[in-house]
Amino acid sequence: MRLLALLSGGIDSPVAAHLISSRGAEVLLLHMDNRPYCDDRSLEKVNTIATRLRDVSGQGMPLYVAPHGENQSDISRLCDRSYQCVLCKRIMLATAEKLAESLGAEGIIMGDSMGQVASQTLHNIKASSYGCRMPILRPLIGMDKLEIEAIAKEIGTYETSIGPEQSCLAVPSKPATMAAPEKMMAMEARLSIDDLVQRTFDSVCISDL
Numbered sequence: 001m002r003l004l005a006l007l008s009g010g011i012d013s014p015v016a017a018h019l020i021s022s023r024g025a026e027v028l029l030l031h032m033d034n035r036p037y038c039d040d041r042s043l044e045k046v047n048t049i050a051t052r053l054r055d056v057s058g059q060g061m062p063l064y065v066a067p068h069g070e071n072q073s074d075i076s077r078l079c080d081r082s083y084q085c086v087l088c089k090r091i092m093l094a095t096a097e098k099l100a101e102s103l104g105a106e107g108i109i110m111g112d113s114m115g116q117v118a119s120q121t122l123h124n125i126k127a128s129s130y131g132c133r134m135p136i137l138r139p140l141i142g143m144d145k146l147e148i149e150a151i152a153k154e155i156g157t158y159e160t161s162i163g164p165e166q167s168c169l170a171v172p173s174k175p176a177t178m179a180a181p182e183k184m185m186a187m188e189a190r191l192s193i194d195d196l197v198q199r200t201f202d203s204v205c206i207s208d209l
Helices: 012-021 040-057 069-078 081-103 122-129 145-155 181-191 193-202
Strands: 002-006 026-033 063-067
Touching (some): 002 081, 012 026, 012 145, 040 063, 063 069, 063 193, 069 181, 081 122, 081 181, 081 193, 181 193
Parallel strands (some): 002 026
């Protein structure tokens, strides 16, 4: 079984990738590069984390990188700012699904933990997943932060994840927590989201760091 994990420089997504790989799945990694809404340290952290996950799992775990900054700009310019995080996640998932299909992967792994941040409320998880055809595995969904941190420390990703990094500058002051799929779809039409996802997919590359 081959699966594609969305990987950030945070604590949660490396743990999610590890848990699924420990069940015997072949895991590939995708990082959505948020620059210029973050700094270069974000990509450096992700590469360090990916190396650690390879060491722990014994797998090759290639790391794919997709440019996401222009998407953030388009969302901010054309859509309700409160939906920035939901639409960001929607584009991430759509890009991941397209890449997974091209690589022969059968599903997507995410580090969502219920209610931990605005994009991970039940309403927002439902909205951001709308239309996704592949199964989405969320192994952390019922864990609390201390449980996730304990696993991160055990596998050696925690110290890297908590290292210095610029917070995402695209996050709105008041993100929506009960996103309506209908409103989200209307904003996706403004974005021409299929073209946007294709643009992002066409620019995916394998990290050489």
